[in-house]
Amino acid sequence: MRFSRYFLPVLKETPAEAQIASHRLMLRAGLIKQSSAGIYSWLPLGFKVLRKLENIVHDEQIRAGHLPMLMPTLQSADLWRESGRYDDYGEEMLRMQDRHGRDLLFTPTAEELITDIFRAHVSSYRDLPLTLYQIQWKFRDEIRPRFGIMRGREFFMKDGYNFDLTKEDALHAYNRHLVSYLRTYERMGLQAIPMRADSGPIGGDDTHEFLVLAETGESEVFYDSAVTDITLGMRDIDYTDKAQCQAILEEFTALYARTDETHDPALFDAIPTERQRAARGIEVGQIFYFGTKYSHPMGATVQGPDGKPVAVHMGSHGIGVSRLIGALIEANHDENGIIWPEGVTPFHVGIVNLKQGDAATDTACEALERALQNAGLETLYDDREERAGAKFATMDLIGLPWRITVGPRGLKGGVVELTSRRTGESEDLTPERVVQRLQEIYLKL
């Protein structure tokens, strides 16, 4: 992509409303524009990151055996009356009427609708287990939206629902989701710690929240510092293996890690003092097992082997995809701007032409751009006629993890400069080597 052809409205000055780093940087780097309180437009660069996260979530869900689908944002109130949540959900649910005066709502979550789909089409235990999910816009009419995309009213969320014959199977689904979520966050370059949580209005018995540690997080968390040393890494996972999923859950949840909702000071004090941590975190996902809470009142049953109807055991699972961008930036930025992890960066590498208009550097940049594209890498070539400092500042702000600097001096020696955004370290390499290096870096992901 040529910078001159892109739509990237970067701001030198920070809009007054932005209080936290991720919000400021998202506005300054031209990722989003506020439309009204808690509602944002996603500009091309922000949309690109959002799509990357969405793709990673899809990829990991499909890997875990879950089926993608899409449900509408507007739903009939009738289903919600059936489950009893039309009245329970309260002011947070945005309600409206169509021209016939029928009550509609903008979906804050989709347990009712998915259960309705399930009961209409599934009647035998042989069709279980089944896990369906979608990534779709949600609306929750927050009392006070804030922190930009981190607590918007409209947000992009992956929500999944499992249907199982027995509690045991449903708990395996729970474990499977925990594992797949861990993988998902790790691929994004984020550490999200599963913590025992409170179930809130979704209801249910078992629930874990995934929290990214950040000073600006809204949740108070307490944990054993040793939990931050556990990673999934490259291990081979068989999602049908109940024992393996269970073992991973136990591995990740054995140590103390809780939000303030479920915090137990006595257990916390039992941790060696030097490992006790009280901090703040951003909630980026949550998984629930809630048994027959919806299937029972809504009549979502299957015939068991004995021919008798059984209410299915369910759980639901969410990842706040749009919020993740905020969490990613909170965890990855410095005073100059964003530093995208390689797994989610909108472009793999930026190219800075130090002397735009100079035939030799222009040619070298264009050749590099083609070579990188042919290698399957996405480039953002800053071809503006700007001073180098301005180009570097823009690259730093938008946070591409790698930058190639092309100038007449280097070209005399046959090299260009490859710079890491994270470390600031540079290396002089031939254009061929640069392409190779970047290929190696991104191949691993």
Place this chain on the structure above:
RNA sequence: CGGGGCGUGGCGCAGUCUGGUAGCGCACCUGUUUUGGGUACAGGGGGUCGUAGGUUCGAAUCCUGCCGCCCCGACCA
């Protein structure tokens, strides 16, 4: 919803107290210059001062209503 604050070109702000021709910086456009960490000079375009009403010879400025946005608290992916 309670408490606090703000609304003046795309962004950041001054001007409001004490009414008298709407300003500054950035961004944008034109030209020249320049390009190794936010370049210099010159010229230029763009504003119903959130909105409605009131007071006044005259309102960004004073008064009233409404709308929007932000911050602190109770709720949430």
